[in-house]
Amino acid sequence: xIQQVEPWVVLSFCAAIFFIGFxxxxxxxxxxxxxxxIELMLNAVNLTFVTFSKELQHLGxxxxxxxxxxxxxxxxxxxxxxxxxxxxxxxxxxxDQIRLLRE
Amino acid sequence: MIAxxxxxxxxxxxxxxxxxxxxxxxPGRRKAGSGITGAxxxxxxxxxxxxxCLLFLQLQGLPPESRVLEQTLFPWMTFAGFxxxxxxxxxxxxxxxxxxxxxxxxxxxxxxxxxxxHDATPGKFFAYLNLxxxxxxxxxxxxxxxxxxxxxxxxxxxxxLLIGYWYSDPEKASAGKKAFVVNRVGDFGFLLGMFLxxxxxxxxxxxxxxxAIVHGGHAALPEGVAVTTxxxxxxxxxxxxxxxxxxxxxxxxxxxxxAGPTPVSALIHAATMVTSGIxxxxxxNFLYSLSPTAMAVVAAVGGVTAFFAATIAITQKDIKKxxxxxxxSQLGYMFLACGVGAFTAGVFHVITHAFFKALLFLGAGSxxxxxxxxxxxxxxxxLRAKMPVTFATFALGWxxxxxxxxxxxxxxxxxxxxxxxxxxxxxxLLWGLGALTAVMTAFYMTRLFTLTFLGKPRFSEAHGExxxxxxxxxxxxxxxxxPAGVHESPFSMTGPLQVLALLSLIGxxxxxxxxxxxxxWLAPVIPAHQATGHVAAEMEWVLMGVSVAGAALGIFLAIRxxxxxxxxxxxxxxxxxxxxxxxxxWYVDELYERTLVRPxxxxxxxxxxxxxxxxxxxxxxxxxxxxxxxxxxxxxxQTGSIQFYALxxxxxxxxxxxxxIYGLA
Amino acid sequence: MxxxxxxxxxxxxxxxxxSLLVVLKKNPVASAFNLVMVFFAxxxxxxxxxxxxxxxxxxxxxxxxxxxxxLFVIMLLNADVPSFDLQRSHPGARVVAGLLCAVLLLAFxxxxxxxxxxxxxxxxxxxxxxxxxxxxxxxxELLFSEYILPFELTSVLLLGAIVGAVAIAKRKQKVGAGGGxx
Numbered sequence: 018x019i020q021q022v023e024p025w026v027v028l029s030f031c032a033a034i035f036f037i038g039f040x041x042x043x044x045x046x047x048x049x050x051x052x053x054x055i056e057l058m059l060n061a062v063n064l065t066f067v068t069f070s071k072e073l074q075h076l077g078x079x080x081x082x083x084x085x086x087x088x089x090x091x092x093x094x095x096x097x098x099x100x101x102x103x104x105x106x107x108x109x110x111x112x113d114q115i116r117l118l119r120e
Numbered sequence: 121m122i123a124x125x126x127x128x129x130x131x132x133x134x135x136x137x138x139x140x141x142x143x144x145x146x147p148g149r150r151k152a153g154s155g156i157t158g159a160x161x162x163x164x165x166x167x168x169x170x171x172x173c174l175l176f177l178q179l180q181g182l183p184p185e186s187r188v189l190e191q192t193l194f195p196w197m198t199f200a201g202f203x204x205x206x207x208x209x210x211x212x213x214x215x216x217x218x219x220x221x222x223x224x225x226x227x228x229x230x231x232x233x234x235x236x237x238h239d240a241t242p243g244k245f246f247a248y249l250n251l252x253x254x255x256x257x258x259x260x261x262x263x264x265x266x267x268x269x270x271x272x273x274x275x276x277x278x279x280x281l282l283i284g285y286w287y288s289d290p291e292k293a294s295a296g297k298k299a300f301v302v303n304r305v306g307d308f309g310f311l312l313g314m315f316l317x318x319x320x321x322x323x324x325x326x327x328x329x330x331x332a333i334v335h336g337g338h339a340a341l342p343e344g345v346a347v348t349t350x351x352x353x354x355x356x357x358x359x360x361x362x363x364x365x366x367x368x369x370x371x372x373x374x375x376x377x378x379a380g381p382t383p384v385s386a387l388i389h390a391a392t393m394v395t396s397g398i399x400x401x402x403x404x405n406f407l408y409s410l411s412p413t414a415m416a417v418v419a420a421v422g423g424v425t426a427f428f429a430a431t432i433a434i435t436q437k438d439i440k441k442x443x444x445x446x447x448x449s450q451l452g453y454m455f456l457a458c459g460v461g462a463f464t465a466g467v468f469h470v471i472t473h474a475f476f477k478a479l480l481f482l483g484a485g486s487x488x489x490x491x492x493x494x495x496x497x498x499x500x501x502x503l504r505a506k507m508p509v510t511f512a513t514f515a516l517g518w519x520x521x522x523x524x525x526x527x528x529x530x531x532x533x534x535x536x537x538x539x540x541x542x543x544x545x546x547x548x549l550l551w552g553l554g555a556l557t558a559v560m561t562a563f564y565m566t567r568l569f570t571l572t573f574l575g576k577p578r579f580s581e582a583h584g585e586x587x588x589x590x591x592x593x594x595x596x597x598x599x600x601x602x603p604a605g606v607h608e609s610p611f612s613m614t615g616p617l618q619v620l621a622l623l624s625l626i627g628x629x630x631x632x633x634x635x636x637x638x639x640x641w642l643a644p645v646i647p648a649h650q651a652t653g654h655v656a657a658e659m660e661w662v663l664m665g666v667s668v669a670g671a672a673l674g675i676f677l678a679i680r681x682x683x684x685x686x687x688x689x690x691x692x693x694x695x696x697x698x699x700x701x702x703x704x705x706w707y708v709d710e711l712y713e714r715t716l717v718r719p720x721x722x723x724x725x726x727x728x729x730x731x732x733x734x735x736x737x738x739x740x741x742x743x744x745x746x747x748x749x750x751x752x753x754x755x756x757x758q759t760g761s762i763q764f765y766a767l768x769x770x771x772x773x774x775x776x777x778x779x780x781i782y783g784l785a
Numbered sequence: 786m787x788x789x790x791x792x793x794x795x796x797x798x799x800x801x802x803x804s805l806l807v808v809l810k811k812n813p814v815a816s817a818f819n820l821v822m823v824f825f826a827x828x829x830x831x832x833x834x835x836x837x838x839x840x841x842x843x844x845x846x847x848x849x850x851x852x853x854x855x856l857f858v859i860m861l862l863n864a865d866v867p868s869f870d871l872q873r874s875h876p877g878a879r880v881v882a883g884l885l886c887a888v889l890l891l892a893f894x895x896x897x898x899x900x901x902x903x904x905x906x907x908x909x910x911x912x913x914x915x916x917x918x919x920x921x922x923x924x925x926e927l928l929f930s931e932y933i934l935p936f937e938l939t940s941v942l943l944l945g946a947i948v949g950a951v952a953i954a955k956r957k958q959k960v961g962a963g964g965g966x967x
Contacts, residue, residue, distance in 0.1 A: 030801070032890055053813075071835060074906040080928065089846075091945075101862070774885055
């Protein structure tokens with residue numbers, strides 16, 4: 018069995034989650050799923066902060082995570098409000114529909 | 121207190137202007153008398169006159185050396201090495217000008233109430249007139265050249281507005297434009313001169329300039345300033361005077377300016393604005409006296425203009441045109457005086473000329489008003505009986521301009537002629553030019569007077585009536601008078617005429633030779649003229665006699681000649697060539713048209729077609745086409761899909777990270 | 786790092802699998818439930834890394850509040866039908882996106898693996914935190930002393946978010962009817 022978990026393994030795991038989220042943002046058309054993918058990316062960043070916090074024995078990382086969680090909550094609240102507004106005008110939640118400026 | 125002088129007309133302008141702009145100009149409000157607006161405007165300028173008188177008395181109470189009042193309103197602009205205050209300065213020179221401007225201005229305002237009583241937009245007229253007075257008073261009160269220039273431009277603007285006052289007539293509108301454009305040429309010289317003064321002396325304030333030059337009563341060049349610089353400054357400023365005061369070669373606008381209402385001609389184009397050039401030269405006399413070359417040029421231009429304009433005036437048939445050329449000629453006199461160093465005499469002539477020329481113009485206006493807009497003296501005659509007051513006052517003005525003692529014109533003109541002969545800058549040639557002009561002046565003014573007032577009427581009843589109705593003028597002011605419809609003007613017009621006639625009669629006594637109050641008064645600003653030894657004192661009396669005799673000769677000739685119109689007609693046919701040249705004003709307008717206007721027009725046309733359209737337009741348009749094309753091309757990548765944008769973002773990140781990892785290593 | 790490899794790989798595998806499912810599931814509701822699983826797995830890893838307060842907040846805020854909000858919106862909009870958007874996106878774009886993400890991921894892993902280890906550890910070693918009363922206490926004290934200004938500022942941010950969300954999502958009233966919001 019592996020006795021130790023190297024820090025770079027944890028960080029790489031974070032990066033993997035981050036890019037899975039990013040790929041989701043790129044290929045999904047449902048705006049709700051896009052928002053969820055953004056949450057995934059935020060979580061990956063959070064875990065990176067905590068990992069460094071642990072590694073460097075410094076609590077600034079955990080502080081940042083606290084604030085990021087707050088901002089994420091605010092962001093998803095506003096984002097979902099926008100989704101509702103969008104649904105009301107466009108009758109749909111596809112990002113393809115958001116092209117009013119183009120026409 | 122000084123600021124009150126220009127402030128009153130400004131307030132009058134604002135009241136009348138806003139009244140006109142917001143009430144009278146509104147549709148459906150065309151009918152309006154000149155009474156209320158005229159009264160407001162007159163009160164405004166009368167206020168300035170009263171303040172001017174009070175300040176004059178205050179100055180008189182001071183010892184001669186300290187007769188200067190100053191008022192700084194606010195700092196106008198300040199930057200490194202340059203500070204300009206909105207400041208007024210009242211000294212013995214400017215107080216004379218404020219008195220003349222506001223005094224004659226008041227009379228002309230009163231006169232205008234009668235003259236403009238049938239006009240459609242008196243509010244506008246009086247607003248312009250007040251604005252003019254404001255600018256003119258600022259011009260004479262300004263403590264520095266920029267303030268003077270502000271007034272200088274202001275009077276130019278008002279002149280333009282008032283010449284083209286009846287703008288629906290294209291000829292009158294273009295006369296306004298001509299005045300404006302010709303004045304621009306002069307103002308260009310003025311500005312250059314001002315810049316040059318600043319570079320040479322580092323200041324634009326009159327007092328500072330004077331203290332830089334005059335030391336202990338003697339003008340001397342300050343260190344580091346060459347005579348040529350001073351000459352250049354004086355000549356450039358004189359170019360400005362040529363434009364504003366209608367001297368050769370920029371005089372052409374003044375005769376055309378007669379398109380404006382007659383009170384305007386009297387106020388702006390005879391009494392005040394056109395003399396601002398003389399005011400400036402007199403104000404900067406210490407500067408001019410440093411440069412003999414500039415003085416000679418001023419004297420020569422003045423003398424030639426005086427003579428030249430007088431020759432034209434002899435043949436003109438329009439009553440106002442004759443007076444206009446006479447004004448040009450008299451302005452030439454004033455510059456002749458300045459050019460020979462007799463600044464006091466020049467200023468003296470400004471004052472007397474303001475009196476009698478305003479009188480003559482207003483008299484002419486009264487004639488035109490009475491004749492229902494007839495301006496051709498060939499169609500007048502015998503008005504003595506029909507318009508007795510106008511006749512009597514006009515006669516006084518006529519005698520004054522002819523130089524018959526003891527009328528005001530005699531003293532000032534004689535002073536100029538004597539100094540043109542005796543001063544160190546003068547010469548027999550200049551004197552001869554002036555004396556010849558004096559004879560011609562007497563001749564053409566007598567011709568005008570005779571043709572207008574004496575002899576038999578040369579107009580028919582029907583003509584007068586028809587004309588009157590044709591202009592929509594005089595419908596209701598026949599007063600049941602003489603059947604001809606020719607009538608004396610109302611008191612609002614004849615009253616000012618009488619006051620001015622009185623002034624023309626006695627105005628000269630302020631400058632009696634050898635006991636001149638004026639010379640004494642102006643001594644702090646203009647150093648008293650030193651008697652020069654090279655001419656015998658008795659010569660003065662001889663010359664005086666000669667000029668009076670010359671004037672009498674001119675009058676006599678004209679009366680004899682124009683008693684019967686056959687005689688001048690014979691002369692005209694005998695010397696048809698000369699007559700045609702004079703009648704067509706030496707073809708100067710045509711010359712300017714050929715040599716300046718048309719080449720510039722052709723050049724502009726060429727530039728427009730070959731450079732503007734062919735080159736500039738093409739460049740500008742190709743910029744437009746380029747951005748249109750690039751926009752069309754680039755817009756295809758704007759798909760509107762957010763994910764596509766995110767993908768591009770990702771590509772950017774990959775490239776940046778790749779550079780950070782591999783590029784920097 | 787002194788964490789149990791077994792539990793770490795367990796949680797990490799769970800998180801990776803569920804996050805892939807978040808992206809790939811067609812039904813948004815399914816994506817949402819997979820996301821909840823990811824959040825729980827993350828909470829576990831936080832706990833292992835001695836970030837107890839954050840682990841608790843992760844469960845409370847993310848898995849609790851935010852996910853409820855998501856599900857609420859999905860239900861409200863009747864958007865729980867299977868989305869076929871994956872099929873509608875351009876296959877080439879999908880491949881390019883995946884490829885680029887993979888490239889970047891590899892670059893990151895490479896960078897993490899080859900970067901030098903931390904030079905100087907800070908003052909908050911596990912033993913000292915333990916002595917000072919545990920992670921939650923130490924973090925809270927820091928929050929109310931050194932980080933008090935940002936902490937208070939987040940309250941303003943949250944207030945703004947609340948007002949903004951209400952203003953955006955509020956149904957626009959007809960102009961003139963009741964004189965409400967224009």
